[in-house]
Amino acid sequence: xxxxxxxxxxxxxxxFILIYAVVRSIIWFRDxxxxxxxxxxxxxxxxxxxxSLKEIFLESLIHRKxxxxxxxxxxxxxxxxxxxxxxxxFGTIExxxxxEKHLNPPYKAIFFKFFNPGHGIGGFEAGYAFLMDLILLFIxxxxxxxxxxxxxxxxxxxxxxxxxxxxxxxxxxxxxxxFPSRLIAESLTSGEYGSGSFLTGTxxxxxxxxxxxxxxxxxxxxxxxxxxGTFFILLPVTRYLHIPAELFLIFMxxxxxxxxxxxxxxxxxxxxxxxxxxICIDQCQMNFSAGINNMQPAYLITAIRNNEDTSEIALNCLxxxxxxxxCPVGIEISAVRMxxxxxVYTGPEFRNVWKGYFRLRNGDHxxxxxxxxxYDYLPxxxxxxxxxxxxFAGCMTHLTPAIxxxxxxxxxxxxxxWSFLDKDGGACCGRPLMLAGNDKEARxxxxxxxxxxxxxxxHTLVTSCPICYKVFRESYxxxxxxxxxxxxxxxxxxxxxxxxxxxxxxxxxxxxxxLGRGTLVYSEPKDxxxxxxxxxxxxxxxxxxxxxxxxxxxxxxSSRDRQKIAVDAAARxxxxxxxxxxTSCPLCKKTFSAATSTKxxxxxxxxxxxxxxxxxxxxxxxxxxxxxEAVNIF
Amino acid sequence: xxxxNVVVVGGGVAGMEVAGQLARSGCMVSLIEKESxxxxxxKEWHHLxxxxxxxxxxxxxxxxxxxxxNITLLTGTTIARMGYGKKVFTVDTENGKSISADAVVVATGxxxxxxxxxxxxGYGIYDNVITSADLEVMxxxxxxxxxxxxxxxxxGIVHCVGSRDEKVGNIYCSKLxxxxxxxxxxxxxxxxxxxxVYCFYMDMRMGGALYEETYRExxxxxxxxxxxxxxxEVGETIDHKLIIKVEDTLVGRPLRMELDMIVLMAGMExxxxxxxxxxxxxxxxxxxxxxxxxxxxxxxNESNVEALFFAGSCTAPMxxxxxxxxxxxxxxxxxxxxxxxxx
Numbered sequence: 001x002x003x004x005x006x007x008x009x010x011x012x013x014x015x016f017i018l019i020y021a022v023v024r025s026i027i028w029f030r031d032x033x034x035x036x037x038x039x040x041x042x043x044x045x046x047x048x049x050x051x052s053l054k055e056i057f058l059e060s061l062i063h064r065k066x067x068x069x070x071x072x073x074x075x076x077x078x079x080x081x082x083x084x085x086x087x088x089x090f091g092t093i094e095x096x097x098x099x100e101k102h103l104n105p106p107y108k109a110i111f112f113k114f115f116n117p118g119h120g121i122g123g124f125e126a127g128y129a130f131l132m133d134l135i136l137l138f139i140x141x142x143x144x145x146x147x148x149x150x151x152x153x154x155x156x157x158x159x160x161x162x163x164x165x166x167x168x169x170x171x172x173x174x175x176x177x178x179f180p181s182r183l184i185a186e187s188l189t190s191g192e193y194g195s196g197s198f199l200t201g202t203x204x205x206x207x208x209x210x211x212x213x214x215x216x217x218x219x220x221x222x223x224x225x226x227x228x229g230t231f232f233i234l235l236p237v238t239r240y241l242h243i244p245a246e247l248f249l250i251f252m253x254x255x256x257x258x259x260x261x262x263x264x265x266x267x268x269x270x271x272x273x274x275x276x277x278x279i280c281i282d283q284c285q286m287n288f289s290a291g292i293n294n295m296q297p298a299y300l301i302t303a304i305r306n307n308e309d310t311s312e313i314a315l316n317c318l319x320x321x322x323x324x325x326x327c328p329v330g331i332e333i334s335a336v337r338m339x340x341x342x343x344v345y346t347g348p349e350f351r352n353v354w355k356g357y358f359r360l361r362n363g364d365h366x367x368x369x370x371x372x373x374x375y376d377y378l379p380x381x382x383x384x385x386x387x388x389x390x391x392f393a394g395c396m397t398h399l400t401p402a403i404x405x406x407x408x409x410x411x412x413x414x415x416x417x418w419s420f421l422d423k424d425g426g427a428c429c430g431r432p433l434m435l436a437g438n439d440k441e442a443r444x445x446x447x448x449x450x451x452x453x454x455x456x457x458x459h460t461l462v463t464s465c466p467i468c469y470k471v472f473r474e475s476y477x478x479x480x481x482x483x484x485x486x487x488x489x490x491x492x493x494x495x496x497x498x499x500x501x502x503x504x505x506x507x508x509x510x511x512x513x514x515l516g517r518g519t520l521v522y523s524e525p526k527d528x529x530x531x532x533x534x535x536x537x538x539x540x541x542x543x544x545x546x547x548x549x550x551x552x553x554x555x556x557x558s559s560r561d562r563q564k565i566a567v568d569a570a571a572r573x574x575x576x577x578x579x580x581x582x583t584s585c586p587l588c589k590k591t592f593s594a595a596t597s598t599k600x601x602x603x604x605x606x607x608x609x610x611x612x613x614x615x616x617x618x619x620x621x622x623x624x625x626x627x628x629e630a631v632n633i634f
Numbered sequence: 635x636x637x638x639n640v641v642v643v644g645g646g647v648a649g650m651e652v653a654g655q656l657a658r659s660g661c662m663v664s665l666i667e668k669e670s671x672x673x674x675x676x677k678e679w680h681h682l683x684x685x686x687x688x689x690x691x692x693x694x695x696x697x698x699x700x701x702x703x704n705i706t707l708l709t710g711t712t713i714a715r716m717g718y719g720k721k722v723f724t725v726d727t728e729n730g731k732s733i734s735a736d737a738v739v740v741a742t743g744x745x746x747x748x749x750x751x752x753x754x755x756g757y758g759i760y761d762n763v764i765t766s767a768d769l770e771v772m773x774x775x776x777x778x779x780x781x782x783x784x785x786x787x788x789x790g791i792v793h794c795v796g797s798r799d800e801k802v803g804n805i806y807c808s809k810l811x812x813x814x815x816x817x818x819x820x821x822x823x824x825x826x827x828x829x830x831v832y833c834f835y836m837d838m839r840m841g842g843a844l845y846e847e848t849y850r851e852x853x854x855x856x857x858x859x860x861x862x863x864x865x866x867e868v869g870e871t872i873d874h875k876l877i878i879k880v881e882d883t884l885v886g887r888p889l890r891m892e893l894d895m896i897v898l899m900a901g902m903e904x905x906x907x908x909x910x911x912x913x914x915x916x917x918x919x920x921x922x923x924x925x926x927x928x929x930x931x932x933x934x935n936e937s938n939v940e941a942l943f944f945a946g947s948c949t950a951p952m953x954x955x956x957x958x959x960x961x962x963x964x965x966x967x968x969x970x971x972x973x974x975x976x977x
Binding site: 563 | 750751753754756759760800801802803805867868869870879921
């Protein structure tokens with residue numbers, strides 16, 4: 001039995017991390033809801049398993065998504081992860097084939113050179129040694145990039161690197177030491193025995209030419225083992241937990257588990273899967289337009305993991321979802337952030353225990369409903385006349401009357417039977433409250449508005465506001481068709497219910513966050529615009545679209561910073577000098593109107609301008625109610 | 635007498651006054667105005683608050699001020715570039731002129747808040763939603779009527795349009811709109827004695843000389859109704875009447891009212907011209923985007939650049955009295971500076 005005391009730190013670390021992984025996965029599994037447990041079990045024995053393995057290979061090892069977004073950063077992650085994987089894999093095979101016996105303990109593979117110093121001199125052995133050197137070089141090249149990134153993030157194409165806590169620094173140092181110490185230890189041993197391939201052999205013989213290689217090698221083997229051991233022991237309390245956590249995340253996601261509204265195992269695993277790569281920071285307009293650098297997902301998640309108060313930074317976000325699109329790990333960042341927002345009112349659901357090696361659920365202290373209704377003063381909903389199409393402008397559209405006026409014109413021109421649900425003002429759809437984390441109050445408004453909609457008997461609900469649209473689709477229980485007005489107009493065009501003139505104007509289109517990334521309505525607005533005008537690209541298309549800055553999602557940002565984001569976004573969108581900047585959200589329209597000298601219009605306005613009013617027009621008088629001179633409405 | 639060349643940027647009340655004062659002290663003044671004639675906003679105004687005298691009396695005075703051999707008035711002119719070196723400014727205009735000066739006075743004034751930006755008030759969307767400036771034009775033409783030619787019977791005046799409004803990015807008070815509203819309400823009653831006039835205000839800021847007296851007179855003598863509350867939105871009925879929605883905060887109830895005409899009291903903002911100057915020459919601006927003077931108390935004419943001074947409402951909202959005083963103070967600063975430079 002080959003053994004040397006220097007392998008002890010490695011062994012302690014390795015067995016510690018393996019036991020830890022088992023214990024932690026039991027805790028995570030136990031905390032899953034019953035349906036999620038079933039999902040995971042079904043996923044484990046079904047198709048999801050294969051998918052997960054494939055995804056683990058492509059994302060956890062190759063880092064395909066990062067490679068696509070940023071090739072240099074991707075190479076850095078790939079060479080470290082995939083390289084290390086290869087080194088372990090081929091190292092184990094090496095130890096198995098060339099070692100003294102088969103089925104060795106792991107340390108034999110890791111420290112193979114130490115126990116087989118003369119290995120790799122001729123024939124097949126030399127070829128294998130060449131391969132091992134190549135893999136080591138691959139990893140070292142990535143490490144080289146990582147070291148540079150830490151000091152000058154620009155080299156790997158990052159504007160900013162994440163900040164570290166002190167334990168992360170220790171772990172980072174041990175991680176950085178692992179491969180250089182292996183290189184030097186192997187080289188010195190090879191130098192002494194005249195073995196090794198192009199990297200360790202060459203370096204080794206050169207070092208041995210002026211150094212006592214045999215005596216120096218031993219301390220480096222100790223360093224190698226110590227840095228591995230330290231790294232493994234610190235791994236659970238540092239950001240490097242993302243390496244094992246991501247494997248769990250991939251299995252759970254492929255089994256169909258989603259974040260939901262409350263903190264739980266899945267949101268916990270997501271928080272631990274963040275590698276702090278910082279791609280979200282570069283995507284964030286709060287960063288690149290307003291210079292705010294403390295609230296991005298990477299920081300929020302670090303704060304969650306460190307058990308810090310997240311209320312300020314959780315609320316300081318426009319919720320535009322640009323980061324969700326780009327997260328290479330596929331963390332549902334906005335959903336995780338929403339959980340943190342709700343916790344502002346309920347207190348944190350999880351807390352760190354055992355110096356942060358574990359996180360446990362706090363006792364259930366959800367505030368009991370106090371029976372107090374916030375919106376008692378809302379009027380009873382009157383049963384309106386029965387109709388087919390119901391138009392709901394929403395409160396934001398009431399503040400941009402050019403949009404509702406245009407929609408009235410288009411609806412009248414269509415000849416369909418319709419009615420204006422909130423002509424005289426309605427209640428809010430509830431989404432701003434949801435975004436602020438006030439779910440209970442939002443539910444009261446949702447019930448109120450639902451009642452108004454049910455009583456109309458309509459089969460289609462059309463809204464002008466993407467914020468309302470999203471919430472109608474996701475948080476209301478309406479068994480009628482819900483359309484944003486861009487989709488509705490597209491249908492009118494397809495069914496030839498309205499005719500339009502072509503306006504010959506060069507226009508740009510801004511995809512609102514809530515309509516695009518929020519509800520995946522990308523093509524209909526553009527189709528409608530192409531029907532009436534010349535649509536030009538902006539460079540910020542579809543899921544890459546910008547936030548206008550006016551988002552209701554942020555209740556912390558100053559109006560000055562908001563304006564900076566709006567002006568910057570408007571400037572980017574109008575860089576090719578379109579005649580009109582078109583959007584399909586009243587809030588975007590309002591925000592951009594104050595941020596650019598280019599004319600800003602809603603899609604309905606340009607359609608209303610182009611629409612041909614049919615000759616047999618019915619008088620559109622039915623939608624207005626007489627109003628007394630000065631009425632107290634409530 | 636002193637000597638020196640001074641460029642005054644902006645031919646409104648402040649620019650004209652400072653040019654006149656400097657010319658009379660012996661300076662050679664180039665007065666640059668982007669419009670086709672000098673006079674500024676006051677040209678468009680009919681009567682002035684609080685005494686409601688004709689604005690022509692002030693414009694005539696200002697015209698006399700700049701009627702001086704030492705003043706070159708350059709209208710239709712904007713500045714392209716400006717440099718400062720060896721105590722001399724080089725001012726290049728867009729139309730290719732180059733002027734050198736020992737000192738520069740920036741009197742770029744204010745722009746009226748573009749009321750279209752407050753789309754919920756329906757300016758540019760509904761007929762009969764007008765601004766305070768539009769109303770002055772009606773007063774000058776001597777006729778207050780709706781777009782269909784009828785006489786309005788119920789008129790609402792909305793205070794704080796673009797002022798004290800974080801949503802449009804202006805948290806400051808424009809200071810003159812309250813008294814303008816009171817003045818215009820009274821004048822509306824004089825034109826249309828049967829009409830009812832309602833002012834929707836957040837606070838009545840009657841801080842100037844004779845303002846409070848005028849406010850009182852408007853209620854006692856003219857029967858103007860003042861309703862405390864910020865207007866949330868304006869809508870329209872089928873017969874093209876306007877509906878205003880507001881919370882009456884004294885009663886604590888939401889209110890909606892049908893009106894024939896709505897007048898928006900547009901606030902004051904840093905002028906576009908001023909913003910360009912700030913950009914061209916790196917002049918400091920404050921949180922409210924107006925120029926930030928070197929000292930709030932005793933240096934309100936001085937800038938962060940040597941030999942460049944501010945005059946008038948490019949530093950903060952000001953009425954005519956204050957603008958003229960501030961312009962004279964700027965002239966005194968310039969003269970003081972040139973004297974020191976001579977020595």
